[in-house]
């Protein structure tokens with residue numbers, strides 16, 4: 167076929183324009199690379215029998231597996247669901263590698279190992295309030311067909327919500343996080359903001375408003391007590407279970423009681439953006455903005471997000487999972503933000519964080535997608551891959567596609 171010179175010029179112009187846009191947008195190509203499905207399928211094929219789930223890697227990048235009764239067990243099946251979503255958004259091509267598995271079937275079979283946790287408190291003695299995190303794959307399953315939801319996913323969401331609701335104390339106004347020997351010592355961690363979703367989902371499925379009221383009460387109490395005037399957050403607030411009074415404000419996973427643990431701050435950004443999504447209450451939007459502003463203002467010049475913003479530079483490993491969690495929080499904030507200028511600012515910040523964490527932590531020779539995660543620094547567990555860091559990386563890619571901020575491949 168003969169192509170005229172003019173047509174070639176026009177084609178060249180559009181090709182360059184496209185390249186310029188792709189480069190300018192700063193969206194890392196790795197976010198949509200075939201390496202993702204390849205690694206995730208390899209991990210799915212290597213799950214132990216009876217089932218255990220990957221949580222973090224060794225310092226050389228090999229997954230370590232943990233019993234279902236671990237707070238992180240939902241993230242791997244949820245990642246399989248995220249690839250199912252991506253396949254429905256992008257189709258399967260040689261380039262994106264999404265055709266190598268039936269992600270939905272794999273996600274369902276992998277989630278099945280979580281079912282015994284639903285109704286047997288003995289099976290879930292270690293996860294306590296983390297029933298919220300554990301429910302993520304079932305929340306993803308509900309999204310596949312919201313008109314005719316899969317009944318086992320509905321049952322799972324309702325069971326996990328019921329388990330979380332049983333941890334609610336109306337005097338404190340929160341669901342209890344960690345169990346303590348002294349039952350009057352009622353501890354609430356910022357991570358718990360992520361667990362409220364299961365209460366909203368179940369409230370919707372069962373028309374039981376008391377569940378969403380608990381979520382709202384938990385968020386309001388957290389808003390009142392967990393946030394410092396500068397917009398940073400304490401990790402743990404301890405309450406007197408009888409009077410509801412605050413007895414202690416401290417850290418567990420951070421550097422000090424007065425510093426800001428970055429993943430906790432990221433949970434907060436996501437959690438309050440999610441509250442705004444569910445309620446349309448301005449106070450949650452304002453809170454999410456404050457938490458996001460603190461996070462963004464405290465990222466060091468290098469762009470590498472440290473495990474704790476207040477830790478001394480010589481004792482400050484990065485946490486790539488804080489980066490991917492906050493990217494999802496910022497994208498959700500951007501989606502529901504009422505000020506269009508700010509909305510752009512949040513999504514640009516999310517893209518910038520994803521770009522930098524990719525340059526810093528994308529590790530082709532590791533089994534995880536990213537390295538440089540900090541699981542628990544006080545326990546000296548850092549510089550690993552993390553299953554949640556990877557999950558939120560994949561999910562951020564999907565979110566960018568759904569918000570039309572990125573294109574497939």
Ligand SMILES: *[C@@H]1O[C@H](CO)[C@@H](O)[C@H](O)[C@H]1NC(C)=O
Nearest residue numbers: 327328331332374375376377
């Ligand atoms: C709503 O949920 C709460 C918490 O699980 C429970 O105590 C209550 O019985 C439920 N109400 C109905 C009508 O099922």
